[in-house]
Amino acid sequence: MNAPTGKIRRGRKYDQVIDGARRVFLRDGFEGASVDDIAREAGVSKATLYSYFPDKRLLFIEIGIGECQMQTADAMCEVDLSAAPGEVLTLAATRLVAFFTSPFGANLFRTCVAECQRFPELGNQFYASGPQRVRGILMEYIAAAEERGELLVEDHSLAADQFIELCKADLFSRLMAGLCTGFDEAERERVVNGAVEMFLARYGTAGKGS
Incomplete structure (x- = not known):
């Protein structure tokens, strides 16, 4: 095509x-x-x-946009925005890492990056349907948790971006560089736990007298 x-x-x-x-x-x-x-x-x-x-790539990205929308909707059904940060962030990190490291997710990212100059409108649609929505959900949760005194965050958007990047630690770069084709559960769990622990060490109020 x-x-x-x-x-x-x-x-x-x-x-x-x-x-x-x-x-x-x-x-x-x-x-x-x-x-x-x-x-x-x-x-x-x-x-x-x-x-x-x-063009087959247009079709693939269109499918990817739909998958992002569906996965975000599914995640929203699972997330209780009133739950404690450790619970919510662990669920969010698990979903993010699973998608980042899936063959479909990796192919989608590569294709969007490769085609964004030829088809910038599709790149915009992909970002709006997936990464931007996830970022918005995280910002909403961070704000709610801060109001309850469970987090202390000055810049909600930066904190959401930092958490997403923590979920990519090591795995995503290796995958994009073609150094491996997948990861076992222990490797994914290591990154999930590390992302949540690092985020809460920086922004959590437990043990800080807040």
Whole structure:
């Protein structure tokens, strides 16, 4: 697939194409997913597929945006914003690390970075659907926890950004550099626990007389 314009068309079979492509991408990854497989899984012709998504990368990023929205919504259902920081941050870190280090998440990030100059609007959509929403949720929780006296944070946005970066420690750079293809549960848990402990050491009020 190759498209100089990068235009996506939404029509009667858009959802059908998206559903089929999502199954193929989640099963085979970006590189392993062929146009023939996607068209077959979606139950459409290749011509129809091209008419909706003239570039496979556009289709992949569109799927990624939907996945980010779905995962954020699922996380919101699990998070109790009135719970203690240790509980909420551990859940948030677990979800973040799982997505960062998943084959789909890693491929999505690589593809967005590679294509953001050709298709800047998709980069903006991806950021708004995933990273920006996660950042906003964290900022909202940090503010609420501070009001309850559980955290002491002067700059909510900086603190949220710092927590997200703590969740990437070591794992994300190695993954992006191609030094490994995945991590076991112990490695992910080490980063999750370290991120929460470091954040609470800096911003928690327990043992600080607050």
